[in-house]
Amino acid sequence: MVLKGFSKKSLFLWVLLVLFLVFFIKVGFSLTRGRYHDLLLACEVIPLLKLNFYEPVSLSRLLQTYRQTGNVPALLASLGDPYTRYLTPSEYNQLLDENKGIYGGVGLYLEYKNGQLIIFKPIKNSPAAQAGLLPGDRIIAIDRLPTDGMSKEKATAAILGPPGTNVVLTIQRGEGPLSTTKEIALTRVLIDPSIEWEIKWDREVGKIGWISLSQFTQETGADLKRALETFTREKVVGIILDLRYNPGGLLISAVEVASQFLPGSGGQPLVSLQYRNQSAETFTAFDNPHPSYPLVVLVNEWSASSSEIVAGALKDLRAGVLVGNTTFGKGLVQDVIPLRDGGALYLTVARYLTAGGDSIHNTGVHPDVRVTLPITPKPSKSENDLFFLRRVDQLQADTALQVLKQLIRARLKPAA
Template sequence: MCLLTVAPCLFAQEDEDVSPYREMKTLARAVELIRQDYVDEDKTGYEELIYSAMRGMLEELDPHSDFMDPKDFKGMQEDTKSEFGGLGVVVGMKNERLTIVSPMEGTPGFRAGLLPGDVLLEIDGRSTEKMTLRDAVDKLRGEPGTAVKLAIGRSDAPKPINFNIEREVIKVPSVRGAKILDDVAGPKIGYVRISQFSEPTVKEFAKALSQLEKQGMEALILDLRFNPGGLLGSAVEVAGEFLPGGALVAYTEGRSPSAGRRYLAPGKGRKPRNYPLAVLVNGSSASGAEIVAGALKDSGRALLVGETTFGKGSVQSVVSLPDGSAVRLTTAKYFTPGKQPIHEKGVSPHVRAPMTGEDEARLLAERRREDLPAGSEKEEIGGVDDVPLQRAADALRGVLLHAREGTGGPSSEG
């Protein structure tokens, strides 16, 4: 989440032993030393040196904080208003390397075969070794119809893998795969996956649930694996489908009181859907997916199955400066209703059910196959051993069977 604000630059009150003016004097002395003695005079302009110092300060804080000169800041503002092309992949920093968190289903990056955990080594021939997260995202974006060349490092590949992918405007359905799982003799367990949280997600999701309910669905598996997040409001609304109106979904805290916010399930007094629920998560479930999973876990509303999530839960504020430049600064972190931090921690499942890298690749290949137009030649894919899905289905069957037998098993509220 990113907030845009305009604020004056003021020094906060400091301990008497720590004077910002004394430290600024040291910085000013270093700047003058560079201007006086550095060998290439054309690199010693005040603006260039000060901007570089600010970039360095912010990049040292975390991958999401950065400095934007007037040109970059203007470009960022235009990006938020205009339509641009991209690959449909979410990129993050992992072990100080630019890494693909997840490719979104139905997008160019997904169709090309990019995988979660792929390391970006080069973008259009330029090494990413010293590239910031913001720079990488900017380079992946571009005019729809233009192509970007990537060199990817993959754990099971002995050498880099090259891709040439055409950018598109990313507009894809976010709710997919709604169905009743095949179980002739057993209870009717529904399955839905959400690939990202966009503006129409909650309407698509509610429609899918209503259709499954008409088919007699008795319990639901919500698949948030490989979901990189998206719009916070959409994620809160999805969680609200299973929580009472007004229930806490997540909250933020920062050093400033103004950074604290509470996000509540919409529709106070509204009756939520109350059938048994299991949520699938993995290391590529990030941001909004983690907020949904954390809310449903802490409320006791769902059983989480899979692996610990990615751990991306911070808020960035953009503050404009007098010369037209701006600072993007991490000002708050997200917490689950149970006061658990999401950022760099992730949300842990009740039932740990990891998948092998090979099975994850097969699962994504199967999803790519589903996206091919009717009549296309579809590559045969070996069976996917989807252990998390099996474990979730088994758990829900147990809940439903206990309820039918009246043995006092878990209620439909958990």
């Protein structure tokens, strides 16, 4: 998820609104059949789609589709974009709480992939992690309500709730004959997904800073700044930044994070948004008060969106070495536009290009050092469990450490 601000074009909106109302006066409302109950919402949403959707869409098509479907969610689904959707007031408020960084839940990051609601990552020590839920698990029901056709926001709202209350998730794991399904009851707790960091001692090179980012929230940049200040005081000799299983978050947070690993790069372009009218908006690095460190960035197939912006910037600007697997490949940007009913339109408005000018949508960011387990003769059921994932994660972490030590030694080596 990559979010940014929204600028209204009032005059054009009102013109489109008038045209829309005239259209419906002509065709009738069919209210007696229970359709068009969200007509006022449609009057607000359709001009926003016409003006801001990342691909060209005609007003006549939008009007005709709404006339045929009779509701806004179906209209949005007809665009074929899995990220564009309407958020109810409760879903919108929940999203705002998530972006602040603290909420009540079971400790899961969710995303849609291939039309399925999947777990990106269980937060360390959360109820979900303690219950053994894994990245890639599919949630097929929440409190026995099927998730088929359920938006990510609606699913998130159903899972979150007051600490101490329970939620039952129906989990499907594996493929084909190895697929298993089970119900897991979880008790909600207060979730604080701030960054995790620590300093580890390595007998060969000294102190190494490890940072794990699980999401890009309003507080991530400030939390990272405090961690890096501690690293400076403790005189670490290198840093490993772990972006694995990070589904993304706020665009500005990604810029803040990348900037702090780019000393002397204030004003350097980090990401460029490409709108459908060929206009572009470039976000540049902020001034960085931290010293330069040898840096390794861990990524995998669950690193998405804002994670890919950071990874792409650090790779393209040669600030760090990427280790792991190719990332998720989400190169689209969304606005969250508040609406008059208290809800919001979650709207894809642009594609983005990395600092090197590359589009990573559906292709991902490729690591400098690819790390996977050796090929086995035939996948077994055990390879879908936590033990298998831990083996992969550990191998990637071990490789990252070895690469970092090479970078540290190269920096310490006196010039010829």
